[in-house]
Amino acid sequence: MQQAQKALATLRYSSAWWEWQFVSEEILGRQLEAFQNGNDPNTEHYRYASFRAVLEERNVLDDVCVARYIELARQDEDSGMARAALVDLILWPKLTNEQFEALSQNPMFAAPVFQKLIQRRRLLSEIRPAAPVAEAVFRRCLVSQDAVVQRELVEVVDLLPQQLEQLGSHGASRAVRNMAQVRLRRSVSKKEKI
Numbered sequence: 081m082q083q084a085q086k087a088l089a090t091l092r093y094s095s096a097w098w099e100w101q102f103v104s105e106e107i108l109g110r111q112l113e114a115f116q117n118g119n120d121p122n123t124e125h126y127r128y129a130s131f132r133a134v135l136e137e138r139n140v141l142d143d144v145c146v147a148r149y150i151e152l153a154r155q156d157e158d159s160g161m162a163r164a165a166l167v168d169l170i171l172w173p174k175l176t177n178e179q180f181e182a183l184s185q186n187p188m189f190a191a192p193v194f195q196k197l198i199q200r201r202r203l204l205s206e207i208r209p210a211a212p213v214a215e216a217v218f219r220r221c222l223v224s225q226d227a228v229v230q231r232e233l234v235e236v237v238d239l240l241p242q243q244l245e246q247l248g249s250h251g252a253s254r255a256v257r258n259m260a261q262v263r264l265r266r267s268v269s270k271k272e273k274i
Contacts (some may be wrong), residue, residue: 081237082251083105083108083109084098084105084108084109085098086107086112086161087111087112088108090115090123090251090261091108091111091112091123091126091127091229092123092124092127092157093127093130094155094156096151096152096155097127097130097152098146099149100152100178102130102148102149102152103130103132103133106204107133109234111126111129111130112245114126115153123159124158124160125161127156127158127161128161128164128165131152131153131165131168132165132168132271134149135168135169135172135174136186137159138174139174140174141174141175141179142175143179143182146169146175146179146182146183146215149169150166150169150188151166152165152185153165153166153169153188155210163191163193164221164223164271166188166189166194167193167197167229169183170189170197170198170201171197171201172205180198180201181235183198188239196226199224199226200226200228203217203220203224203226203229204228204229204232205222206220207221207232207233207236207237208237209230209236210236210237210238211237211238212237212238212239212240213233213237213238213239213243217240217250218233218243221233222246222247222250224252227251227252227253227255227256230247230252230253230256231253231256231259232257233247234247234251234260235259236264239260239263241264241267241268244260244261244264245260245264246265247259247260248260248261248264
């Protein structure tokens with residue numbers, strides 16, 4: 081326990097990490113040893129590794145754990161690292177739909193970077209591989225100007241020629257526009273052969 085307290089202090093963890101069992105004595109021991117050996121002098125890297133471990137090692141986080149995760153990020157002295165930990169949380173595929181919706185309304189996720197990721201996740205959840213996309217969903221994907229979402233549309237969804245034309249001229253990135261144009265040419269050439 082004394083070694084764990086030393087590691088918490090040295091690596092600038094708040095005491096809540098230990099109280100809420102978000103970090104183990106074993107992990108703290110390894111991190112303290114790495115820090116003392118000069119492997120990485122940036123204490124926020126060790127805390128970020130612990131945030132990532134929480135998400136990687138658990139199949140589920142109940143609502144209390146989600147709230148505590150957010151609080152640990154809010155309390156952290158390194159705002160950039162804390163933001164990265166919150167991005168990881170909003171992208172974590174094991175969140176329940178209810179948890180995701182609650183996070184999307186949480187003031188900690190009000191910044192544009194989080195709202196873009198929230199919108200992306202919602203749009204991607206509406207895209208079904210090898211299936212036609214509803215016009216309303218396609219329109220939201222086009223308006224989003226999110227190249228990740230639009231790329232997914234072009235790569236895996238059965239799009240109509242007019243949808244490919246729209247992405248070919250108004251896609252969010254040159255890559256998306258080129259991919260849409262290539263698919264459109266292929267679909268036109270297939271129809272001509274028939």
